[in-house]
Amino acid sequence: MILSNDTDRIWLFDYDLTLYAESERAVLNSLDRRIALYVQQVANIDYDHAQEIRKRYWKEYGTTLAGLRAVYGVTPNDFFDFIHQPETLVYPDFAPQKRALLEILKGPKYIFTNGRSDWSRKGSSKMGILDCFERIVGLEDMNWDGKPQVSAYETMEKVLEYDGFWKKGDDPSRIVLLDDALHNLRPAHDRGWKTVWVNPISEENGSFTDFRIPDLMDLLKLLG
Known part of the structure; x- marks a missing residue:
């Protein structure tokens, strides 16, 4: 299966163990x-x-x-x-290869994280990728009720609507969530979003995962 890369896509990235790898x-x-x-x-x-x-x-x-x-x-x-x-604390290494990957992706990109945003802001800055994203939607933006609570995904959709990238009635499959936590993907799938499980270890899988990759850099393979 190929994940299309077009201007209508909206890319949402979890931070921990998604933007940086299990190796870190x-x-x-x-x-x-x-x-x-x-x-x-x-x-x-x-x-x-x-x-x-x-x-x-x-x-x-x-x-x-x-x-x-x-x-x-x-x-x-x-x-x-x-x-x-x-x-x-330890922070991820400088990652020019991930910056190059993010620059390939068409459409807006966000960090969608269950941490307070200063943690992922500092880390993605260390990686050299912070400016690749429209903004970070952190736990404080979700009234502290993060993934997998349904309200977190509703908040994310409201942010996209506010930013002018999406509105109710649009095709929800335009939104792609990449996350290392399987339980965070189910509510996204239920909303019609595309889901990419980033996990190199577990043998488990779920019917609510559209794609699975061991590492963020393997997203290139999905793009064909």
Whole structure:
């Protein structure tokens, strides 16, 4: 199957483990460590138990933050201010090859992320690709209710409408979401968006994935 690359396309990219690869997992690991430390502090538990809760909340609620808000009533900006400590974090490498790929894609491009936008802004700037995107739609733009909550996708469509690239009644398959998290693709598929699962590891698949690639650079193969 070929994914057409034309001016009517709207490209939405998750940030973590999508714009940068599984080979740079140290980036996400550095953030996950801070998240576990935050869980440890809020729940008053040991670090290993905090890591377990971090992962469990991600699976059950879509994001660890959503679980912390539901169970402990934490404030999102307190959470992000704690985990986004620059001296403790790792960022992706400069990636001119990804810039070249993004420049090939016709139509507007966005970062659509479950993180607060300063995290992906800093990282994509380090990669040298920040200016390839119209804007970053971060968790704060979704009223802190991120993917896979339906409201997150509704917000993204409103942003596209506001920016003049899409409106209700348009063909939803013009919108392409690339994401490493399988559960984030189902609501997009249900809305009629095209879905690309970026995952080099799992053998799992879903009827709601239109395409699967192991790495963002493999998008070139889909474009034919």
